Amino acid sequence: MPQPPPSADELRHAAHWTRRVRMLALEINAGWWLDYWLPWALAVALGGAFLLLWMRSRDAAAVPLVWWSIAAAAAASAGIAWLQARRRFVSVPSARVLLEERLGLDARLSAAAAGVGPWPGRRIDLDRRWPVTVRWHAPLLRAIVPALVLAGAMIVPVADARAPREHAVERPADVAAVERWADELRQERAIDEPSAADLEQAMKEILDRPREAWYDHASLEAAAHLRERTAAGLAEMSKNLAEASRAAEALGASADPGSRDAQALRERLAEAAARLAAGAIKPAGDAATKLGAEAADGLGELSPEQLAALAEALAKNRAALREALARAGTFDLDALGPEEEECEECEECQGCEKCRDGEPCDTKRLCRRCLAKRGAGAIQRGPGEAPMRAGREQDLGSERLEAVAGPTDIERAAAGDLLEVVDGDPSRAEQPAWNGPAAGGAAVAGEGSGPANVDALLPEEKQALRRFFK
Amino acid sequence: MPAKPLPLDDAEARLASEAIRRLERALREVLFGQDRLVELVVLGVLARGHVLLEGLPGLGKTELVKGLSRALALSNKRVQFTPDLLPGDITGNPVLEEVDGRRVFTFQPGPVFANVLLADEINRASPKTQSALLEAMQERSVTVMGQTHRLPDPFVVLATQNPIELEGTYPLPEAQLDRFLFKVEVPAAGVETLERIVLEREIGVPPEVAVVLDGHGLSKLQDQVRRVFMPPPVANYIARLVAATHPGHPAAAGVRYGASPRAALALSAAARARGLEHGRINASYEDVRDIALPVLRHRIVLDYGARLEGLSPDRFVARLLDEVPAHDKALPSSLSAAKV
Structure with a gap:
């Protein structure tokens, strides 16, 4: 039986539903494509952002090329995503099933598409809800992130990678400190030029190493040793200058050049001059040169005026040394000895026999050295020169000593400072290992640090030995 | 391959729907409060299927079958299945008769030769007797002594089984269960339904059922279902x-x-x-x-x-x-x- 031709209404309905079904299929398939493409887009954006940053740091003119590359990668990834998403795509009949099921059309669309029965009226579609709801949040967020990544890559400030880069490496603190000392000392002419050159050479040897090696263990050890050695040399020079200055001044003031006191002062001056000449760091200036020359001649031809001038020059040299190191700021000025210029009354007591002998002085204001000699206390008396005994390193014997000069730093003591190893019969000391303090305090024979008979050692002494020779 | 039936048009479908609704309304007047049961029985009949009803005694299953046959002006038979029921008791037996002076076997049709067969408590019969229904249900014919007898058209089996008192029963095998289009559980009546039954029914007085369709009408509806x-x-x-x-x-x-x-x-x-x-x-x-x-x-x-x-x-x-x-x-x- 021939079918009657469809009416205009039926044709409109058919076109409407066909369009709606295709739209639904397109919507679903686009969603699938988006699901597959957005991860690719994020990957492309991350790669593109990296390229943008890199290119901006290298060649800003090539940034448009990167954008074209990103666009090409995005297009390629869109194609890949389409290939991946194809297996999830829905066909038109499948979309029709979803549409008619969700709209409650009782499979009328499928029947009509198969040529059975009329198409439903369009009103049904308009009166009911569209079968799928778009959830924009997740895809929108996933689309915004790549855009933000790319925008960020263009906004973030980037340094020009082609500009030369200087990696400032600070000099080791010890080298810098010695450098400052040397600069200040040279500026004040406190040390002679060869000594300053030696310091510079030592620093140069450290600094000539690659910068990357400045902070390795060996370099830091060398720098620390240089600093200690320099500080010790400067302290020694300062003490010798002070000793020489005092001796010269006292000698000049001596009434009888032939007396025993004058002879003793002459010897002290000669010894100080010898130590200055033999020191690792030597003072600059004519006074030291003249002192060295006169010491070689026996100091016999210097007049009292010349001795006073020499004493003053040596004192000035010492003052310059102190001032320079004070300006450097990193030197322990106490190591230089007392600052005698601060002691106004010390002029009176420097020649005082009591003061020299370490006895209390009658002057009202004394320098710290004099005060220390009087047992009136000082800021830093140090560990003293108490005889050390193996195993009793902490017992400094300070309860027996009010004042000590030239303390031995237990922290930095070498094994030989505390113990002595000798050849021969270990049960007998051939000579005293230590003769007690050179000046001041109670003289102790120091038998505790003599040669040790290992068999006779106490347990704590054996432990001390093990620690030292470990 | 059989010719594809012509699809229905909307007018035919509408008329068929009205006839089906009338039948359902008539059956709902027989069985109160069992609308879903009525609908499924009608659908089963329209789909040329057989229906297995499972429910406690006294829920109106027999009345439903009787009502259905009366509403459709169809013949109906009821067989109470028991363990000693023989296949021939259902399908019919050959009876020796004298015809023209000769003694010949004549087929005496059993209760299966009806439009609507109520197989009550079908699970109480032996498997052999149950299987006698297989051919009838599937082929809509009965073969006795090598002779095949067609069953009337339409032919519907409405079988019941009781979910309690299962001792001495023979659960239907899967193959036979598969031949039932529907298995419908008959729910117990609610208070309102019971109240209506009390008010409108009496023991021993069958409800009046108007004839809604005849056999021809039912066959036409069954054909329309196929279309x-x-x-x-x-x-x-x-x-x-x-x-x-x-x-x-x-x-x-x-x-x-x-x-x-x-x-x-x-x-x-x-x-x-x-x-x-x-x-x-x-x-x-x-x-x-x-x-x-x-x-x-x-x-x-x-x-x-x-x-x-x-x-x-x-x-x-x-x-x-x-x-x-x-x-x-x-x-x-x-x-x-x-x-x-």
Whole structure:
């Protein structure tokens, strides 16, 4: 039986539903494509952002090329995503099933598409809800992130990678400190030029190493040793200058050049001059040169005026040394000895026999050295020169000593400072290992640090030995 | 391949729907408060199927069968199945008769030769007797002593079984269960229904039923059911539903044996009948969903573990309908399906 031709209404309905079904299929398939493409887009954006940053740091003119590359990668990834998403795509009949099921059309669309029965009226579609709801949040967020990544890559400030880069490496603190000392000392002419050159050479040897090696263990050890050695040399020079200055001044003031006191002062001056000449760091200036020359001649031809001038020059040299190191700021000025210029009354007591002998002085204001000699206390008396005994390193014997000069730093003591190893019969000391303090305090024979008979050692002494020779 | 029947037009479908509604209304006057039962029995008859009713005694199953036959002006027979019932008691027996001076066997038709056969408590008969119904139900014919006798058309078996007092019964084998289009559980009547029964019924007085259709009308309706269009997507949905009942399918956890292809045919026929009942020229997904439970519940064999966990065929079918949607394609994350 021939079918009657469809009416205009039926044709409109058919076109409407066909369009709606295709739209639904397109919507679903686009969603699938988006699901597959957005991860690719994020990957492309991350790669593109990296390229943008890199290119901006290298060649800003090539940034448009990167954008074209990103666009090409995005297009390629869109194609890949389409290939991946194809297996999830829905066909038109499948979309029709979803549409008619969700709209409650009782499979009328499928029947009509198969040529059975009329198409439903369009009103049904308009009166009911569209079968799928778009959830924009997740895809929108996933689309915004790549855009933000790319925008960020263009906004973030980037340094020009082609500009030369200087990696400032600070000099080791010890080298810098010695450098400052040397600069200040040279500026004040406190040390002679060869000594300053030696310091510079030592620093140069450290600094000539690659910068990357400045902070390795060996370099830091060398720098620390240089600093200690320099500080010790400067302290020694300062003490010798002070000793020489005092001796010269006292000698000049001596009434009888032939007396025993004058002879003793002459010897002290000669010894100080010898130590200055033999020191690792030597003072600059004519006074030291003249002192060295006169010491070689026996100091016999210097007049009292010349001795006073020499004493003053040596004192000035010492003052310059102190001032320079004070300006450097990193030197322990106490190591230089007392600052005698601060002691106004010390002029009176420097020649005082009591003061020299370490006895209390009658002057009202004394320098710290004099005060220390009087047992009136000082800021830093140090560990003293108490005889050390193996195993009793902490017992400094300070309860027996009010004042000590030239303390031995237990922290930095070498094994030989505390113990002595000798050849021969270990049960007998051939000579005293230590003769007690050179000046001041109670003289102790120091038998505790003599040669040790290992068999006779106490347990704590054996432990001390093990620690030292470990 | 049989010729494809011409699809219905809307006017035919509308008239058929009205006739079906009339029949249902008439049966609802017989059996109060059992609208779903009435609907399924009518759909089963329209789909040329047989219906297995399971329920306690006294719920009106026999009255329903009688009412159906009266409303359709069809012959009906009732057989009370007992353990000593023989196959010949159902199909009929050859009787030795003297004809023209010769003694010949003459076939004496049994109760199966009726339009509507009520097989009461079918599970009480022996398997041999039960199997005698197999040919009748499937082939709509009976073979006795090598002679095949056609059953009247239409032919519908409405069998009942009692879920209690199972001692001395013979549970129907799967093959025989499969021949029933629907297995319908007859629920107990509620208070309102009971009140109406008390008010409007008397013991020993059968309810009056108006004749709604005759045999010819019923046959025409059955033909129209065959002409209801089965859209390919709906057929695909039926196929996916049946396939999903088989072990190995993700939705078929706990199933030992799934539904047979006959179940797919049953779904199709019942969906068509329901489509016509609703005046449509095509079956729909909703039709399939609506009749899936009575079609599938007796065709699913659950394993022991699933039964221990409390899974029943009804619950399984409900789960199946949830897990196998009409539209089997997933949606992208940017879209969500709107509520129906």
